[in-house]
Amino acid sequence: MTVLATTGLVAGHGGRPLLGPLDLSIPSGRFVCLLGANGAGKSTLIRTLCAMQAPVAGQVHLDSEPIHAMPAARRARRLAVVLTERVDGTLMRGYELASMGRYPYLGWAGRLSPEDHRIVHEALASAGALSLAERLVAEMSDGERQKIMIARALAQQPRLLVLDEATAFLDLPRRVGTMQLLLDLAHRHGLAVLLSTHDLELALRYADELWLIDGQRRLHVGAPEDLAIDGVLGASFAADGLTFDLERAELRVGPAGTRAIRLEGGGLRASWAARALERAGYVRDPDAALTLRADAAGYTVAGEGGAATCYPTLGALVEALRTPSSAAAFAREPR
Numbered sequence: 001m002t003v004l005a006t007t008g009l010v011a012g013h014g015g016r017p018l019l020g021p022l023d024l025s026i027p028s029g030r031f032v033c034l035l036g037a038n039g040a041g042k043s044t045l046i047r048t049l050c051a052m053q054a055p056v057a058g059q060v061h062l063d064s065e066p067i068h069a070m071p072a073a074r075r076a077r078r079l080a081v082v083l084t085e086r087v088d089g090t091l092m093r094g095y096e097l098a099s100m101g102r103y104p105y106l107g108w109a110g111r112l113s114p115e116d117h118r119i120v121h122e123a124l125a126s127a128g129a130l131s132l133a134e135r136l137v138a139e140m141s142d143g144e145r146q147k148i149m150i151a152r153a154l155a156q157q158p159r160l161l162v163l164d165e166a167t168a169f170l171d172l173p174r175r176v177g178t179m180q181l182l183l184d185l186a187h188r189h190g191l192a193v194l195l196s197t198h199d200l201e202l203a204l205r206y207a208d209e210l211w212l213i214d215g216q217r218r219l220h221v222g223a224p225e226d227l228a229i230d231g232v233l234g235a236s237f238a239a240d241g242l243t244f245d246l247e248r249a250e251l252r253v254g255p256a257g258t259r260a261i262r263l264e265g266g267g268l269r270a271s272w273a274a275r276a277l278e279r280a281g282y283v284r285d286p287d288a289a290l291t292l293r294a295d296a297a298g299y300t301v302a303g304e305g306g307a308a309t310c311y312p313t314l315g316a317l318v319e320a321l322r323t324p325s326s327a328a329a330f331a332r333e334p335r
């Protein structure tokens with residue numbers, strides 16, 4: 001079921017178009033990641049989708065209702081937004097801040113019912129923030145505060161959860177944890193989730209769908225794997241001098257290596273040896289005269305003539321390959 005839909009949406013500032021026209025949609029249960037370079041227009045699009053700014057043209061519908069005309073309280077019961085901006089009310093404790101998510105549901109007295117408290121508790125648990133309930137928000141780390149903000153958003157019981165660079169200040173384990181949480185919220189709880197991020201590799205791994213803004217401010221939509229195979233990902237990053245490695249699903253600075261080497265062996269040692277070779281400026285070529293054998297004995301480099309040198313670690317191998325004298329010696333091995 002479609003939660004968010006746009007028709008002919010043009011997003012921009014002061015009547016000047018930046019992106020669009022866009023026909024986008026997010027059904028319930030889908031986790032979408034919005035990617036694009038600095039200044040591509042991610043925040044502009046997110047703010048427009050969430051009715052925080054007016055569209056230059058077109059419409060945004062939330063549950064089939066035009067979002068820009070929706071009364072704020074009703075919108076807040078369906079849409080929760082997590083921004084990177086610092087929160088006010090830092091004298092609050094975690095529980096109090098999370099419970100603000102219930103405000104759109106409270107009557108004139110503004111009292112939380114036992115049911116509201118249960119929902120706040122559940123939201124804190126889902127966001128992995130129960131242990132932060134009694135902590136002062138002012139004394140929380142960025143990552144801890146982010147968890148409370150996600151708990152507050154969940155306490156709103158939204159159908160659509162939108163996060164603008166919500167993982168930006170988190171360390172890697174917490175970024176991975178947040179991505180997993182967002183995926184679970186979509187797949188297990190049926191939320192439609194939209195996250196803008198610069199984290200390409202995590203987005204590739206976790207998103208059901210990518211919205212990718214390229215250098216010409218065109219928006220490409222598709223499953224991460226389809227955008228990779230179609231070359232859209234590669235083309236989008238080429239302008240920044242980056243190469244998208246299709247085999248390994250990651251970005252690389254500059255072109256692939258120039259010296260050819262044949263890699264023998266299997267398992268973990270060989271796959272990590274492949275990475276190390278790339279770092280040392282080598283490309284794998286099954287017909288190359290130079291060979292690296294990765295096995296339990298170590299990493300053995302040999303020219304066609306048979307003279308071989310064994311290195312105990314990949315660090316030692318890369319160092320040798322990078323040293324001009326030994327690289328030249330390998331190259332001189334008789335063919």
Ligand SMILES: Nc1ncnc2c1ncn2[C@@H]1O[C@H](COP(=O)(O)OP(=O)(O)OP(=O)(O)O)[C@@H](O)[C@H]1O
Nearest residue numbers: 013014018036037038039040041042043044045198
């Ligand atoms: N209030 C504003 N008025 C006019 N132009 C703006 C305004 N806010 C942003 N812009 C411009 O719109 C463009 C897109 O900005 P936006 O913040 O949407 O990009 P972004 O993709 O979120 O970037 P970043 O990754 O750096 O956060 C930029 O050129 C920016 O200067």
